[in-house]
Amino acid sequence: xxxxxxxxxxxxxxxxxxxxxRMESGSYEGPFSFRSRFEDGDGTNPEELIxxxxxxxxxxxxSNVLDEEGFTPESVNxxxxxxxxxxxxxPAITKIHLTATAHVSDIDEDTFQELAEAAKSGCPVSKALAxxxxxxxxxxxx
Numbered sequence: 001x002x003x004x005x006x007x008x009x010x011x012x013x014x015x016x017x018x019x020x021x022r023m024e025s026g027s028y029e030g031p032f033s034f035r036s037r038f039e040d041g042d043g044t045n046p047e048e049l050i051x052x053x054x055x056x057x058x059x060x061x062x063s064n065v066l067d068e069e070g071f072t073p074e075s076v077n078x079x080x081x082x083x084x085x086x087x088x089x090x091p092a093i094t095k096i097h098l099t100a101t102a103h104v105s106d107i108d109e110d111t112f113q114e115l116a117e118a119a120k121s122g123c124p125v126s127k128a129l130a131x132x133x134x135x136x137x138x139x140x141x142x
Contacts, residue, residue: 008032021049037084038091047093051080054125058098061126062119062138066104069115074103095133103141112140 010019015034021044022029035041055078066073083095098120104112116138120126126134 018043047082047084050093050125050129051082051096054082054096054098054123054129055080057123057125058100058119061123062100062102062116065115065119065122066102066107069111071104071107071115074105076100076102093129093132095135096129098134098136099139100136101139101141105142107140107142109140113138 005024006022007024008019008021011017018031018033020029020031031043032045033041033043036043037045037047058080059076059078062076062078063073066076078098078100081097081099082093083097084091085094087094100116102112102116107115116136120134120136
């Protein structure tokens with residue numbers, strides 16, 4: 001399996017500085033700042049990128065789990081919300097909430113929910129973020 005990478009450069013102090021993040025693949029390059037991370041400034045932030053990674057990973061994992069169990073997923077759409085909170089020892093990602101909608105034929109609700117939870121637990125990004133609370137709302141549309 002390949003190793004993936006991205007890089008970031010930060011210039012200046014924390015409140016007034018700014019930075020740029022770049023994906024190795026070239027698929028994304030963009031600015032980030034204190035305001036884009038802790039307020040409502042322009043640009044991205046690490047938590048938004050983590051949310052994107054988690055949503056993508058879960059969608060793929062759930063599709064795979066469904067397929068392995070004999071169900072054919074037409075689509076899995078996932079939104080990940082990453083919560084950053086200030087704790088006594090500094091900022092921390094405390095919670096990630098996944099909201100998924102999947103179009104799958106010929107599956108009952110209980111099996112669907114069981115497989116969604118299995119995908120949440122088995123997703124490599126979920127495993128990497130296991131120190132945070134990860135919750136899931138999964139909706140079946142057939």
